[in-house]
Amino acid sequence: MKKLTAYMLGGICLLLFSCGNDKAEKTTEAAPKPEANIQLDSTILGVTTIATGLDVPWDIAFGADGNIWVAEQAGTISRISPETGQRKQLLSIPDVWRERTAGLLGMELHPDWENHPWVFVDYTFRRDSLSFSKLVRYTFKEDTLVDPLVLMEIPGTSSHHGSRMRIGADGKIYWATGDAHQYNNAQDTTSPNGKILRLETDGSVPADNPIKGSYVWAWGFRNMQGLVFSSKQHLYTSEHGEASDDEVNLIQPLANYGWPKIEGYHETPAEAAFQEKHHTIPPLKAWTPTIAPAGLDFYAARQIPEWHNSLLLTTLKAQSLRVLKLNAEGTAIAGEKIFLTGKYGRLRDVCVSPAGEVYIATSNRDWNPSKGFPTAKDDRILKISKVGKITTTLLKEDVPASQAGAGNGAALYNQYCASCHKEDGTGVPGTFPALAGSPKVKGGSNALIKILLNGTDGKLQMPSFHFMKDEEIAAVLNYIRTSWGNDEKSITPEEITKQRTKN
Template identity: 55%
Template sequence: MIFLRKKISILFLLSFAACTGRKGEELQTIDNLQPANTLLKVEVLVSGMDVPWDLHYGSDDHLWVTEQGGNVWRIHPATGERKQVLYIRDVWRQRTTGLLGITLHPNFAHNPFVFLNYTLMRDSRIFSRLERYRFQNDTLVEPATMLEIGGNTGHNGSRITVSPDGKIMWATGDAHGVMSAQEDTCLNGKILRLDMDGNIPADNPDPKSYVWAKGFRNIQGLTYSDKGILYTSEHGDAIEDEINLIVKGANYGWPVVEGFHNLEKEQVFAAAGSSLEPLHAWTPVVAPSGMTFYNHPAIPEWTNSLLLGTLKTQSLRVLQLNDAGTAIVKEEVFFADRYGRIRDVCSGKDGAVYVSTSNRDWNPGTGFPKQGDDRILKITPAGKAIYTVLKSSSAGAVIKLNGQELYQQYCASCHKPEGTGVKGIFPALKNSAIVNGSAHHLIELLLKGKKGKDGSAMPAFSFLKDEEMTAVINYIRSSWGNKATAVSKKTITQTRR
């Protein structure tokens, strides 16, 4: 049910256009790449943004962008000229909270509605709100709350899209709730389905519930294919980031199941609760983010693919689907570490691909942000190369890693390559009393993980083999000035028992 919010004091509407594109001038080309036979160029569409979280190419032939701090921009896809159409005062931003998802009504010319999701703080509690606006005179007006659910400092999702039958699909995170994703009465850790007025559609799995599918940890990408298949990308814990194909009423297992059903407890749960396996999973994790389905002849090598941005591995991944769209048959990696964290990706009606960087967020990679961050980049066919042509790399598995390589794979995204951590969030390992202290205590911590007071957690790393855990523990106990005694594989084996 829609609730119109009459008080204009919640919005700060700017009457001027803020332009970074230069009318009449060409965009700056910064790279060339070639998937196979098609030469492409990478141009800077917009620079100097503050974490452009979600990109949506509207039927009005403009790029709509949310910034985490509360701004909504409408950007010309050819010139990069941008107009601020909304600033939401109520947005509460910390770490991964803020203004997140955006989508437009598919028939925008006759129904100029824009749908947004953001987090807010009220009476010391965090909420996640789905809101509808009307686009009028270059401004978003008439804010109307469609649905509001509990939120947290992380794991709020959140992406929004419109289904082929005209329903709003809203992907929520588990908000650090232990079993929220499995509780039918809780709207966290779900994909929710609403009509355009915020009502529950009669053909939902339960006609009294918004829930379309359940069992998700923290969905970061949500997209439909041209066949009407809904796909999601999702953050795992320490293992098993996922791509899922969404089926009405299905359960995807979190927190009991992670990735494929390869453990006995997962197989028992799946048999009892009809949990579905992902199309694809990554261990070590890649931190998948925004995703779009691509099927345009402008870049024929990428047709019938999911284009996925990643945060940890700082890449654009092309996941080729089979003809039916039911399996991923090939994975290619572009731009690894070149532009930093990639938050979202979308495509225009002419086949241009747009990606947004996320280097001014709470956890930038080493060497970022750089001058010009954050940026929206545009990828299109090129007539000739002016730079050394970039190629893709395969996403092959590494057979055996040493301690430093294991640390980079599993630990560095939080505790940083130099062991310095993130102040107030992830503790430093350099000169750490825990790292340099009791080996038994450190091993127990890695095997069992740790829960934070706010619901956040350090995941358990019990999936590592004894020799792998030995290698990574000895690496951190002897790096960055740490001089603790070495730990033997035998000690870890005994502790695990």
């Protein structure tokens, strides 16, 4: 499993939790009751808020001390009691650089906590005018984290960091890195970016790595935000696509996963040719329109029998929890169930306790807030667990969003554009430009068509939507050009076709 599965003796757990309680912050009332229920085939679940007032809890882990360990993007690491919501801050890292998706990101607790009370974290920092991602090992001692040991530093930017890490049954660290917005990094095996890296816990290169003297375990990735081992020690990732094809992958050593030459399944002639030459591995599942997959855990418990042998996936854009049922071998996804859509906003990470309770971290105070969020209680930690009966609001399983029709500009806009430019076209100040009254929307159509077909460079690097049909591009552009006070002439599919042939 992604998180620790060992319990310490009750007395030890109590001692660890009670240490330093004079400094603890209480974030919720004791023993909160479920605020929502979920009805599965035969199991009733309760959804409970156990902690509030957090600031983008990027990674959460269930510790051997019985607490939820939380890494917040601004640079703090804390423990939260799942029973009372009491919070104890253990560390604040002063050199964390936070911008967009940069900050304190991934965190992993060593599974042999009694002998190795180590916490591994990945965070971004600045040196002169350059940014980097740093993998650091801390030691838990006397109710704090001390003795930082830098294991590795790699190039970074304000986004595309990947950042998740897990320790396998072999005792090695597996670190998922992003391409740092330099797409060629992913196919360059001499670059640490866009990779699964494999390290010893002291930062050295394992002698049995597939490329002698190299940390690289697998490559061809854009921006992985989920990483987990199953009980069979299969390694899975969740990965952000660009404008299409978010992915879940099953990782093999010395394997190429295609980015940026292949997105999602190997569908186009160019992708098929690249796959044949480089023996790339297709994903287990891909989503278009994108859902922005984030944290990933494996559910091995029996408490929720319907979820046994499933990957649990949180999503940002889709604001949902996905339960991806695996086949018996763990080599294919046999089904997908969707829960909590829009109920709690953006969901960043998930972890499972040894008792089979599921914990979820929201991400509503991050760089790209959704409509209606953040609320006064954001960000929060949620618990999903089995209960005896329905006592409150019943949340049903959600139906997957269907692909919008080619002529439905409003639906296409909501599927592809609204997560950045927002449903009302107002964008996010300083991040995503407003489309309402935009000079790029008004006037001639050719410039706007080029943007959708080719994307843009620069800090935002808007992706290309060349994969959409001409009729779809015309429909979404016409929706933009006639909404929110824009009053512009319609664009025809023939104009899209003509501009496409010039590219």
